[in-house]
């Protein structure tokens with residue numbers, strides 16, 4: 001979400017942008033997985049709400065384009081889900097962008113005032129680099145002496161776990177969504 005949003009904003013301002021992602025599909029932690037038996041799980045983010053006007057407007061545009069639908073919840077703010085899965089929003093944000101999937105950046109090296117991205121079997125040099133990988137993964141990409149390394153080393157992430165369960169044959173359960181007020 002962060003990388004695609006940034007890339008879209010830059011593209012709309014006339015910047016020539018290339019997005020690299022190590023994943024097979026787009027979306028990162030906004031992820032959809034299919035499993036045998038016809039199951040599909042949104043095993044990262046399950047729904048979206050907007051706190052700010054800009055994000056809210058983007059969600060409504062994605063809804064109009066058919067990438068999102070409203071999900072009735074007893075929350076004050078509108079709640080959206082990707083259709084048919086959460087990765088649909090990432091695909092929507094990726095429209096028109098130059099995207100290299102399945103390309104894991106292994107290092108970022110400064111060369112003559114520019115930045116060389118290095119991946120298995122290739123490299124390419126750019127004027128500017130925006131990194132939106134999770135903070136603890138960024139240190140391994142930057143040069144050892146980079147001034148971001150100290151603050152990045154202080155970032156601690158807490159886990160968010162998903163259990164994926166598929167039920168066969170006529171098990172009728174009410175749909176339940178539980179939200180703890182002190183959830184992060």
Ligand SMILES: Cc1cc2nc3c(=O)[nH]c(=O)nc-3n(C[C@H](O)[C@H](O)[C@H](O)COP(=O)(O)OP(=O)(O)OC[C@H]3O[C@@H](n4cnc5c(N)ncnc54)[C@H](O)[C@@H]3O)c2cc1C
Nearest residue numbers: 001002021022023028029030044045046047104105133160
């Ligand atoms: C189980 C779970 C449930 C969640 N539920 C919700 C929810 O209900 N609602 C909600 O709003 N949020 C939820 N979240 C949080 C939400 O998913 C994340 O905050 C959001 O998706 C993070 O987006 P991001 O762009 O910052 O990072 P990411 O989605 O992690 O994107 C980072 C991208 O960088 C790529 N990348 C990393 N390293 C490299 C590399 N070396 N080279 C190339 N590419 C690289 C990855 O492939 C990935 O696509 C949940 C998260 C989890 C894990």
